[in-house]
Amino acid sequence: MGVIVILIIVSVLVAGGFLLAFLWSVKTGQMDDDYTPSVRILFDDELIIKKKEIL
Amino acid sequence: MVYTLLEENGMCQYYDLTSMPGITAKGLFVSDKFNYLDNKAIQDQLIQFKLADQVHVVFYLPQIHCVSCVWLLEHLHKINTGIIQSTTHFEKKEIKIVFNPSLISLKQVVQLLAFVGYEPVIHLGGNDWLKKKKVNKKQLYKIGIAGFCFSNIMMLSFPEYLSNNALELGSLRHFFIYINLLLSLPVLLYSARDFFISAYTGLRQKWLNIDAPIALAITVTFSRSVYEILSQTGAGYLDSMSGIVFFMLIGRWFQDKSYDSFAFDRDYNSFFPLGVTVLEEGKEVNKPLSALLKGELVFLRADEMIPADAILLTEGALIDYSFVTGENAPIEVAIGQLVYAGGIQKGRSIQVEVVKPVGQSYITELWNSPVLKNEKNIEKSFVHPWSQYFTIVLLIIAFSSGMYWSLYDTSKILPAVTAVLIVACPCSLLLTVTFTYGNVLRWLGNAKFYCKNAAVIEAIDKIDTIVFDKTGTLTNHEDTHLEYHGMVLSEAEMIAVKSVTRESLHPLSKMITQFLMLEVSDLTSFQKIENFIGKGTKALCNEYEILIGSSSFLKSNGIPCHDSLQGALVCLAINGELKGYFAVNHAYRDGMDKMVKCLQDKGYRLHLLSGDHPIEKAHLTHLLGKEIPMFFETSPADKLAYIQKLQNQGHKVMMVGDGLNDAGALKKSNVGIAVTDQTHLFTPASDAILEGREIKELHHLIDYAKKAKLIISYIFILSILYNIIGMYFATSARLSPMVAAILMPISSISIVALSALLSFLFSYKIRARN
Numbered sequence: 001m002g003v004i005v006i007l008i009i010v011s012v013l014v015a016g017g018f019l020l021a022f023l024w025s026v027k028t029g030q031m032d033d034d035y036t037p038s039v040r041i042l043f044d045d046e047l048i049i050k051k052k053e054i055l
Numbered sequence: 056m057v058y059t060l061l062e063e064n065g066m067c068q069y070y071d072l073t074s075m076p077g078i079t080a081k082g083l084f085v086s087d088k089f090n091y092l093d094n095k096a097i098q099d100q101l102i103q104f105k106l107a108d109q110v111h112v113v114f115y116l117p118q119i120h121c122v123s124c125v126w127l128l129e130h131l132h133k134i135n136t137g138i139i140q141s142t143t144h145f146e147k148k149e150i151k152i153v154f155n156p157s158l159i160s161l162k163q164v165v166q167l168l169a170f171v172g173y174e175p176v177i178h179l180g181g182n183d184w185l186k187k188k189k190v191n192k193k194q195l196y197k198i199g200i201a202g203f204c205f206s207n208i209m210m211l212s213f214p215e216y217l218s219n220n221a222l223e224l225g226s227l228r229h230f231f232i233y234i235n236l237l238l239s240l241p242v243l244l245y246s247a248r249d250f251f252i253s254a255y256t257g258l259r260q261k262w263l264n265i266d267a268p269i270a271l272a273i274t275v276t277f278s279r280s281v282y283e284i285l286s287q288t289g290a291g292y293l294d295s296m297s298g299i300v301f302f303m304l305i306g307r308w309f310q311d312k313s314y315d316s317f318a319f320d321r322d323y324n325s326f327f328p329l330g331v332t333v334l335e336e337g338k339e340v341n342k343p344l345s346a347l348l349k350g351e352l353v354f355l356r357a358d359e360m361i362p363a364d365a366i367l368l369t370e371g372a373l374i375d376y377s378f379v380t381g382e383n384a385p386i387e388v389a390i391g392q393l394v395y396a397g398g399i400q401k402g403r404s405i406q407v408e409v410v411k412p413v414g415q416s417y418i419t420e421l422w423n424s425p426v427l428k429n430e431k432n433i434e435k436s437f438v439h440p441w442s443q444y445f446t447i448v449l450l451i452i453a454f455s456s457g458m459y460w461s462l463y464d465t466s467k468i469l470p471a472v473t474a475v476l477i478v479a480c481p482c483s484l485l486l487t488v489t490f491t492y493g494n495v496l497r498w499l500g501n502a503k504f505y506c507k508n509a510a511v512i513e514a515i516d517k518i519d520t521i522v523f524d525k526t527g528t529l530t531n532h533e534d535t536h537l538e539y540h541g542m543v544l545s546e547a548e549m550i551a552v553k554s555v556t557r558e559s560l561h562p563l564s565k566m567i568t569q570f571l572m573l574e575v576s577d578l579t580s581f582q583k584i585e586n587f588i589g590k591g592t593k594a595l596c597n598e599y600e601i602l603i604g605s606s607s608f609l610k611s612n613g614i615p616c617h618d619s620l621q622g623a624l625v626c627l628a629i630n631g632e633l634k635g636y637f638a639v640n641h642a643y644r645d646g647m648d649k650m651v652k653c654l655q656d657k658g659y660r661l662h663l664l665s666g667d668h669p670i671e672k673a674h675l676t677h678l679l680g681k682e683i684p685m686f687f688e689t690s691p692a693d694k695l696a697y698i699q700k701l702q703n704q705g706h707k708v709m710m711v712g713d714g715l716n717d718a719g720a721l722k723k724s725n726v727g728i729a730v731t732d733q734t735h736l737f738t739p740a741s742d743a744i745l746e747g748r749e750i751k752e753l754h755h756l757i758d759y760a761k762k763a764k765l766i767i768s769y770i771f772i773l774s775i776l777y778n779i780i781g782m783y784f785a786t787s788a789r790l791s792p793m794v795a796a797i798l799m800p801i802s803s804i805s806i807v808a809l810s811a812l813l814s815f816l817f818s819y820k821i822r823a824r825n
Contacts, residue, residue, distance in 0.1 A: 005230060012207055012234070019203040026195045036145040039125050 089169070091330025092162040094341040101161070101177065109139055110156050114168065114175035119148045127171060135159055135167055150175075194308050201246035201301040204238045208294045209796070211235055215290045216793040232290050239277070239293040247273055247300045249307075265442040265488075268449065268481050273300065275476040292477055295795045299482045302803045306489030310496070310509055327396075327413070331362050334406065344413060351409050361398045364416040365407035366391060373402035373561065387561060387590075397715055436513055437764070438488050441771070442481045449479050456786040467788040474790035478781035478798070483774035486806050487767050494814035495763045502821040503746035504756045511742045514726045515760040517707045521654060522698065522720070524712035525665035525675070528730045531644050531747065537570045541627070541635010548629055551596040554578045555603060559592060563625050567603075567637055591625075602628040609633065624670060638670060643678065646751030651679045653754040660706070664689050664697060666716050695719035711745075711753070755820045766813045770806055777802040 025031060091097055104111040118124070125143050128150055132138045137159025141152045150173075154164055168175055211231045247270075254270035257263060273296060280291025333342045334352040344362055347353070353365060361374070372388040376398045385401045388394055394407055396416035453475040460467040492509035499506055506512060523529055544552070553571040556564040557578065581596035591604010593612070602609055606616040606626050614628045624638040654661060661683045663675065669687035676685070686697070694712075698720045701708050710717065710724035713731060721727030721741045729741035730750055745753070781798050784790045 004227065008211070008230075008234070012238075015203060015207055019199060022199045023196060026192055026199070031192075031195060033144045033146060036125060036143055039122050039145070040129065042122075043126055043129070 089162050089165045090332060090339070091341040091343075092165055093160070094330055094343060096343045096346070097330045097341075098161055100343075105156075108155055108157065109153050110161070111151065111153050112161065112164070113149055113151045114165075114177070115148060116143075116150055116168070116173045116175055117148050118173050119143065119145060119150075124173070128173065131167065131171075134171075135163075138164065138167075191311075194304070194311075197246040197249075198301070198304045198308060200241050201297060201304055204242045204246075205294070205297040205301040208235045208238050208297050211238075212290065212294045212792070212796065216796065229287075232284050235290070235293045236281070236284055239280070239297055242297040242300050243273065243277055246297075246304060250300075250303075262439075263443050263446060264439050265481060265485055268442060268446040269303070269485060271446075272476055272479075272482070275473055279473045279477065290792050292792050292795050294792070295477070295799045298796075298799050299803070302807075303482055303485055303489070306486045306493070306807075309493040310489040312493070327360060327362055332356075347409060347413055349409055349412055353407050353409060354404065355400045355407060356404045357400060357402065359400055361394050361396050361400065361407065363396045363409045363413045364411040365394055365396075365409045367394050368406040368408055370405075371402045372400065372405045374398040375401050385563075436488075436510070438484065438767075442484055445481045445484065449475065452479070452782065452786070459786075460788065464788075470790075471786055471788040474785035474788065475782065477795065478785045478790060479778045483777065483802055483806055484771060486803060487770040487774065487810060490807050490810040491763055491766050491770070491814060494811055495760065495766075498814060498818040498821065499756060499760065501818075502752065502756060503749045504743060505745075506743045506760075507741075511726060512760045512763050514707075514742070515709070515757055516764055518659070518709045518726060518757070520660045520662065520701055520706040521709045521711065522662040522664060522701070522724070524694075524710075524717050524720075525663060525671075526667055527713035527732075528711055528717075528750070529643055529647050529663075530640075531642055531732065536640055536642055537566050538638045538640055539570070539635060540638060541633070544634060547597070548599060548634075550577050550579050551581075551599045551601060551629075552603065552627065554581055554596055555584065555592060555594045555601050558584060559586065563637070563639065564592075566639065567625065570637070600630050602626075606636075640671065640674075644747065644750060648678050650751045650753050651683070654757075655680070655682070657754065657758075662686075662697075662701075664694050664720070666690070666694075691716045691719050695723050698723045711750070752821060759818055759821050762817045763814075766810065766817065769813060770809050773809065774802060774806060 092101075102110055102112050116128070119128070125145060128143050129141055131141045131152070135158075137155050139153040139155055141150055143150045150168075152164060154161075159167075165175060165177070211234055214231060215228070250266045250270045250273065253264065253266040257267055276292050276296040280293050280296070283289035283291045327344055330341050330343050331347055332354040333340050333347070334354050339354060347362060352368070353362065355361065367388050367390055370390060372394065373385045374388055374394055375385040376395070393410070396413070453472045456475055457468050457472045460471050489509075492512055495512055496506055496509065499512075549571050553568055556567045556571070559565075579597055581594050583595040585593045587593070587604070587608065590611075591602065591608035594601045594603075602612055602614065603625060606624075609616050609626050609628050612628075614631060614633055616626060616633060624636045626636045627634045651661060661679075663679070663683055663685040665685070665687050666689055667687060669685075672685060672687065676683075686693075689697070694717060698708050698710060702723075702725070708724045709726040709728065710720045711728045711730060712721055713729060717729075718740060721729060726743065727741040728743045728745050730745050730747050732747040745756075749756075777798065781790070781795075784794050
């Protein structure tokens with residue numbers, strides 16, 4: 001049963017990793033704006049470059 | 056012209072993103088307007104961070120409204136290579152621009168923004184709301200940590216619940232429990248800190264707020280759990296404790312997540328320009344507003360605001376005071392007369408000499424009045440008295456169950472008493488309140504009624520008197536029309552009048568010309584014309600001698616005029632006889648009569664305060680009914696005094712107004728609602744912001760805000776039910792950690808769901824139109 005102890009410690013550590021990731025994301029301002037990034041990701045620049053080549 | 060610019064830079068994709076990108080470069084693009092940005096002192100106020108080759112600056116752009124806006128603003132670097140990067144923040148309507156100062160100046164950046172249609176709103180109180188963000192971050196940390204600890208404790212508690220005490224692996228069981236204890240420490244010491252601090256400050260002021268019983272419950276739960284764990288008699292209630300802290304923190308966050316892009320606390324500084332153009336020895340110099348001194352010459356271009364009370368030195372002043380006094384039409388001012396701060400020059404460029412420092416002008420003086428100095432006294436929420444009763448009842452139950460067990464089984468005194476305190480903490484009340492207010496705030500926001508915080512909703516509930524402003528509130532600033540009253544004019548007379556008014560650039564003349572355009576299309580020549588600035592025009596046209604202008608102008612020319620003819624109207628006399636007058640009316644918004652009627656039916660006492668002249672009194676009486684007390688030509692100070700008078704009579708007053716002239720009254724009133732047509736550009740300090748065309752729904756909005764208390768009462772009854780069940784287990788000293796762990800999430804989740812459902816159902820009236 002000793003393996004359970006190890007597994008539990010590992011699982012808490014993994015969860016702790018996610019907690020740290022969350023705290024880091026808040027600290028670096030990734031939670032400040034929950035709308036613009038979702039829009040920004042949809043802009044593609046390639047389209048314009050192609051247009052320029054045609055011109 | 057914007058299209059050409061985009062085309063040149065291969066940015067036509069902008070027009071493909073949405074069918075109606077719908078931004079327009081507002082008015083004429085005046086490049087001189089931003090000259091003040093060349094001043095170093097002003098630049099230092101705006102710039103956040105500076106290096107030799109890059110400068111960071113943040114602007115507030117209220118025009119941001121769609122995906123295209125974001126796209127265009129984030130591709131500014133394609134238009135001008137000097138811009139290194141631009142990042143928008145949609146909800147705050149902000150843009151952060153990084154630019155290279157050797158390629159493009161701050162002024163040019165602003166000019167570029169203005170040119171593509173996003174003129175930044177630059178004012179002195181610019182970056183106030185950056186502070187708020189940090190507090191919010193701490194709250195997120197607390198929620199994250201509480202959530203982490205709660206879910207892990209819950210998971211590690213499962214063996215304990217499900218084993219039915221058959222868990223014989225003693226060492227493993229202790230391992231689980233000690234990890235739980237370890238995990239609960241951050242919740243107790245960090246996440247739940249606000250509750251303890253708030254309870255402590257409340258108790259020091261000898262007042263039991265809702266956080267006091269919550270702090271008590273957390274402490275009791277934790278100490279009993281520690282006792283059970285150390286004495287090896289049980290696993291404690293650490294999962295329930297961390298769960299409840301987690302849910303309550305989420306509730307608070309949900310309620311406080313309000314409108315980032317709105318600034319509710321503006322004082323006059325926000326309305327004035329950051330810099331002014333001063334003439335020094337004939338040369339134009341840009342100066343920050345704060346450095347403006349008495350006696351300096353200020354150069355004002357069209358559409359610029361007068362920064363301080365001053366004397367007019369050049370011709371062509373046409374000042375729009377609608378924002379300051381609520382007056383309808385622009386006023387022509389003659390050389391040597393006083394112009395007041397806050398007026399906007401509508402004609403060509405003028406020069407004025409400052410006679411009073413910025414802080415002491417007619418409009419800013421109001422802010423120095425002692426009445427406004429003290430903060431609005433926020434009444435304590437009804438939740439606190441409720442939680443007080445709750446706490447008293449709780450203590451009585453705990454005490455009596457302790458008494459009961461002392462008679463039968465003394466070993467069960469402590470378990471029973473602590474179990475009562477654990478189960479029946481007013482956490483559900485706090486959850487109900489925070490989630491319900493959060494929901495109500497959001498539905499009101501959906502209906503374009505933006506409240507500053509939850510306290511405003513409670514304040515609306517207590518209102519019994521509503522005071523309206525007229526100009527800009529009941530009427531629409533952008534929609535004006537002219538009316539002619541008096542003797543019917545013959546066609547020849549109309550042609551003559553039109554030919555005269557056509558010669559003048561005064562906006563009222565222009566309106567009259569347009570008004571007559573519908574009637575006659577011909578023009579005639581006149582023999583003689585004389586203009587008197589600020590008064591009127593005298594002309595000889597065919598056989599008609601036309602006098603057109605203010606009533607005092609006609610009087611001075613020997614034509615008897617009635618004294619009531621004052622304000623935004625133009626009197627007309629032909630051949631020495633008063634024919635009638637043209638009155639400028641701002642159109643009333645639709646549905647005002649119905650809204651007023653509904654509010655009266657509900658028992659509100661309504662009042663009307665207007666800074667305007669009483670010419671429309673008859674019309675207003677007809678529109679709104681006779682019972683409404685109406686006051687005209689009220690100064691900002693009068694309005695403030697009137698609100699105070701009503702409050703002294705014991706009324707709770709809601710003020711609905713716009714403009715700086717209402718600012719004092721808005722601040723003094725119990726609930727100040729600022730009405731705005733341009734998406735929150737110029738709103739004075741207020742508790743709530745309402746979009747102009749939604750004012751006809753005011754009665755529904757007030758109604759809905761009042762429903763919040765009802766919803767809370769309903770859910771509170773439900774939570775009492777849960778408490779009775781929990782109490783049954785607690786008083787019989789049979790509260791197992793498992794019962795607590797089941798009851799806690801069920802009650803929390805059902806409360807949250809019910810609150811969302813009820814606030815949705817009650818909002819049908821304000822949703823109906825959208």
